[in-house]
Amino acid sequence: MTEERCAKVEQYVGEIKGGLRPTMKLTIIGMVHSKPKSFSVTLLCDPVDANKDVGLLFTVNFSEKSITRNARIAGKWGREEKTIPYFPFTAGDTFKMELLCEHQQIRVLLDGRQLCDFTHRIQPLNLVKALRISGDIKLTKVA
Numbered sequence: 001m002t003e004e005r006c007a008k009v010e011q012y013v014g015e016i017k018g019g020l021r022p023t024m025k026l027t028i029i030g031m032v033h034s035k036p037k038s039f040s041v042t043l044l045c046d047p048v049d050a051n052k053d054v055g056l057l058f059t060v061n062f063s064e065k066s067i068t069r070n071a072r073i074a075g076k077w078g079r080e081e082k083t084i085p086y087f088p089f090t091a092g093d094t095f096k097m098e099l100l101c102e103h104q105q106i107r108v109l110l111d112g113r114q115l116c117d118f119t120h121r122i123q124p125l126n127l128v129k130a131l132r133i134s135g136d137i138k139l140t141k142v143a
Contacts (some may be wrong), residue, residue: 019126039135047130055128071121
């Protein structure tokens with residue numbers, strides 16, 4: 001029975017009404033699986049067509065203890081950003097992640113502490129219309 005539960009990968013897609021804009025805040029509250037490999041948070045321009053542009057792909061890799069950020073514009077992935085001050089996720093732990101949209105960047109906070117920034121690559125911002133979360137986490141709340 002346990003295997004089935006582990007195989008179930010959480011997948012959430014939510015619309016960002018009117019698109020992303022400065023001062024907007026997206027909050028993700030969830031719990032990391034007990035044996036996590038990775039999970040990702042993606043800001044999409046098109047929730048249906050995954051080949052469209054991506055405003056932010058935020059990937060957490062537990063084996064490497066890395067967090068990668070990137071964006072895809074006109075079908076091409078840009079330069080990966082990997083710098084983080086610390087690796088904040090622990091297997092089996094709950095977390096609260098906030099994506100604060102500012103004029104120049106998205107600021108990522110984890111449990112109230114600043115983790116990283118990602119400068120906007122997609123303009124205008126309101127082209128970003130959906131939030132997708134998938135991987136080895138259980139979501140409690142997305143707002």
